[in-house]
Amino acid sequence: MRILKYLFLLILLALVGVTVYIATQRGDFKVKQTAVIHSPRNIVYDYVNDYKNWETFGSWMTKENGITFTYPAKTMGAGAQFSWDNGSDSGNLKTYYSKENDSIRQMGNFNGTKATLYWKLKDTVGGTIVTIEARGKMDLMTKISTFFSGGFNGMVNDAFEKSLRNLDKTLAYEMKTYSIKVNGIVQRNSGFCLKQTVTCRIKSLPKNIKIVMPKMLHFFKKNNLSMSGKPFILYERYDRANDIVIFSVCAPTSEQIFITSGSEITSGEIVPFTCLKTTLTGDYSHLKEAWTKAENYIRDNGYTPNFAGKYSEVYIKTIDDVKQPSKWITEIHIPVIPKSAPTPTAILVPVTSTAPTTPSAEPTVAP
Numbered sequence: 001m002r003i004l005k006y007l008f009l010l011i012l013l014a015l016v017g018v019t020v021y022i023a024t025q026r027g028d029f030k031v032k033q034t035a036v037i038h039s040p041r042n043i044v045y046d047y048v049n050d051y052k053n054w055e056t057f058g059s060w061m062t063k064e065n066g067i068t069f070t071y072p073a074k075t076m077g078a079g080a081q082f083s084w085d086n087g088s089d090s091g092n093l094k095t096y097y098s099k100e101n102d103s104i105r106q107m108g109n110f111n112g113t114k115a116t117l118y119w120k121l122k123d124t125v126g127g128t129i130v131t132i133e134a135r136g137k138m139d140l141m142t143k144i145s146t147f148f149s150g151g152f153n154g155m156v157n158d159a160f161e162k163s164l165r166n167l168d169k170t171l172a173y174e175m176k177t178y179s180i181k182v183n184g185i186v187q188r189n190s191g192f193c194l195k196q197t198v199t200c201r202i203k204s205l206p207k208n209i210k211i212v213m214p215k216m217l218h219f220f221k222k223n224n225l226s227m228s229g230k231p232f233i234l235y236e237r238y239d240r241a242n243d244i245v246i247f248s249v250c251a252p253t254s255e256q257i258f259i260t261s262g263s264e265i266t267s268g269e270i271v272p273f274t275c276l277k278t279t280l281t282g283d284y285s286h287l288k289e290a291w292t293k294a295e296n297y298i299r300d301n302g303y304t305p306n307f308a309g310k311y312s313e314v315y316i317k318t319i320d321d322v323k324q325p326s327k328w329i330t331e332i333h334i335p336v337i338p339k340s341a342p343t344p345t346a347i348l349v350p351v352t353s354t355a356p357t358t359p360s361a362e363p364t365v366a367p
Helices: 001-026 042-051 051-056 140-147 152-174 202-223 284-300
Strands: 028-037 068-070 082-086 092-098 103-110 113-124 127-137 179-188 192-200 232-239 243-251 266-270 273-281 311-317 329-335
Touching: 001 028, 042 103, 042 113, 042 127, 042 152, 051 082, 051 152, 127 152, 179 284, 192 202, 202 232, 202 243, 243 266, 273 284, 284 329
Parallel strands: none
Antiparallel strands: 028 127, 068 082, 082 092, 092 103, 103 113, 113 127, 179 273, 192 243, 192 266, 232 243, 232 311, 273 329, 311 329
């Protein structure tokens, strides 16, 4: 019995000693990992900048099947955030600074340990050099729990390495896997919608769609409204000469809904028209090619564009439906005059720079 007491005392003293040793170690940490991502810098930036994409490459997220993600209305750019929880692990991230195609700064909380994350992107031959750096301070429980797993720095470094490898593989496949199909002439039905109209430079079109579309979806969720179809973009005016585009982010409704005066969101009506339907299955970076194929089909098959109508993009499947960009589905609708219908004299008048024209100069991006 006396020997057992001594053994127990020795074990207890050893545990106390290890605990004191761990507790007196520096809690500060700094981890950096760099890798070459074989995709253009703007593609890498856009993908990382949207938290909804992190499920496809974040190593600590993809390995847990039971993890639950919570997303607010804003998931990209400064002020964006999201959180996750799987019962035993939880955390959140918030973006405090982002410079387009260059850098991102985020604050994270991982099971109580806070850290600042820095992303830096630089061009290189064949892709983009991506550097992730994490700085922070561990609490006592994190020190103890990670001490027996090779240390906190080693765990974070391993997570970063795997995440960058996942990011490279994801972008390499998802961005290059797509298909375009010209479906033919269809009839766009009438209806009602809520919409928000924005005027901007053509270059800023994708960025503004990214900002406005989540707001529209959040408005529906906040007010317990139901969409009667898929959200879409209407191009009210596309003026290349003056570098101006006016577009509306729309969400269809089963009946007309009246909005309080002064709101950015207004009530609208969907006008029926005959159009050429073209379907892109894949990332939005291929929309320009899809628009071009649609235009060529109209020209080669003797159809006349109906400039009295409005060009549109309907987002059938987005990141909210499926995380893989290769599975996103976007329909392009270009108004045309049916061959059996008489051609109105007004349509034969030369189009001026203020008339709506096919928005194929810049690919658009949905949420």
